[in-house]
Amino acid sequence: MIRRTFFFIFLTIFTLSLSAQYRQLNRLLQDLNATLQWNPTMGMGFIDLQGGRVIFKLGAPWLLIDYYYLVKTPGVIRKDGAILFPERSIVSIEKYFKAKAERGRLPRVAAILIDPGHGGRDPGAIGFHIINGKKKKIQEKDVALKVALKLNAMLEKEFSDKKIFLTRKDDTYVKLEERTKLANDVSIEDNEAIIFVSIHANASFNKNAKGFEVWYLPPEYRRNLINPDSLEDENKEIAPILNVLLEEEYTIESITLAREIISGFDREIGNITENRGIKEECWFVVRNARMPSVLVELGFITNREEGLRLEQDEYLQKLSRGIYTGIRNFVRSFESTKGFTE
Numbered sequence: 616m617i618r619r620t621f622f623f624i625f626l627t628i629f630t631l632s633l634s635a636q637y638r639q640l641n642r643l644l645q646d647l648n649a650t651l652q653w654n655p656t657m658g659m660g661f662i663d664l665q666g667g668r669v670i671f672k673l674g675a676p677w678l679l680i681d682y683y684y685l686v687k688t689p690g691v692i693r694k695d696g697a698i699l700f701p702e703r704s705i706v707s708i709e710k711y712f713k714a715k716a717e718r719g720r721l722p723r724v725a726a727i728l729i730d731p732g733h734g735g736r737d738p739g740a741i742g743f744h745i746i747n748g749k750k751k752k753i754q755e756k757d758v759a760l761k762v763a764l765k766l767n768a769m770l771e772k773e774f775s776d777k778k779i780f781l782t783r784k785d786d787t788y789v790k791l792e793e794r795t796k797l798a799n800d801v802s803i804e805d806n807e808a809i810i811f812v813s814i815h816a817n818a819s820f821n822k823n824a825k826g827f828e829v830w831y832l833p834p835e836y837r838r839n840l841i842n843p844d845s846l847e848d849e850n851k852e853i854a855p856i857l858n859v860l861l862e863e864e865y866t867i868e869s870i871t872l873a874r875e876i877i878s879g880f881d882r883e884i885g886n887i888t889e890n891r892g893i894k895e896e897c898w899f900v901v902r903n904a905r906m907p908s909v910l911v912e913l914g915f916i917t918n919r920e921e922g923l924r925l926e927q928d929e930y931l932q933k934l935s936r937g938i939y940t941g942i943r944n945f946v947r948s949f950e951s952t953k954g955f956t957e
């Protein structure tokens with residue numbers, strides 16, 4: 616009998632301490648002044664607070680903070696219709712955001728990579744046009760490089776605090792793998808992002824085709840952003856989930872960047888040539904760059920009128936300014952809307 620009483624006392628204490636280890640999600644949101652997006656199909660929640668995000672999955676042994684910081688957790692559970700958050704994990708979240716605020720490290724774009732397409736023995740698209748009775752050859756690699764160099768100068772002037780890289784500075788051949796490796800090797804802090812802009816010119820059998828367009832990666836394309844080998848053993852199984860989440864983040868940012876560049880072009884040359892809009896494609900360079908990335912097509916080298924324009928310094932200046940304005944607006948909104956608001 617005494618034994619049984621002890622057992623019940625023990626059970627009561629155990630149950631009480633168990634419930635004390637959890638906080639109701641609704642209360643947690645109030646406490647942290649946070650908002651929730653809930654995905655019932657995946658059993659996943661996205662908690663937005665202080666310009667950052669905490670992602671959890673019911674029953675999963677991890678939490679992901681700011682798409683970067685992985686925290687072990689006893690698991691977020693559902694009990695009697697309520698979602699319960701482990702106190703232990705709340706401590707981790709609070710610690711993270713306190714440290715982040717103290718460091719004053721706001722999300723920022725740390726580096727911009729400009730990638731002039733082709734080069735050296737790879738001329739890219741070529742257009743032949745007769746000008747004043749003479750045959751004139753226009754090559755994509757030259758147009759891309761000229762625009763990239765102008766863009767580089769504009770960005771360096773505007774953003775002295777950022778690293779601006781070119782994947783090539785002259786007429787040399789750079790392998791595609793080397794370009795993306797260069798991009799992926801740039802070291803950044805956890806609050807920083809890199810953007811990647813590849814510059815090309817178009818060609819078509821249809822000599823009338825003209826205009827500018829910007830490509831980004833389609834959302835359904837599966838990239839390997841996180842290598843499972845880089846994760847600890849017990850976390851390996853979550854690599855695919857992390858990949859999907861990161862990919863969504865990069866896709867949204869890539870589309871935003873593409874939109875900004877298109878409207879930059881539209882302002883500069885919208886009255887001169889066609890706006891062909893934003894498109895999706897799995898270009899190699901874009902696909903392997905683990906960051907928001909777009910591919911810009913300046914115009915059609917094979918169109919006589921446009922081909923000749925792509926030879927004029929003044930026109931190339933306008934194109935460069937279009938891309939520059941797009942990048943600048945992207946950076947501004949990235950650094951302000953993702954930053955702390957208080």
Ligand SMILES: [Zn+2]
Pocket residue numbers: 732733739740755815816
């Ligand atoms: Zn190209």
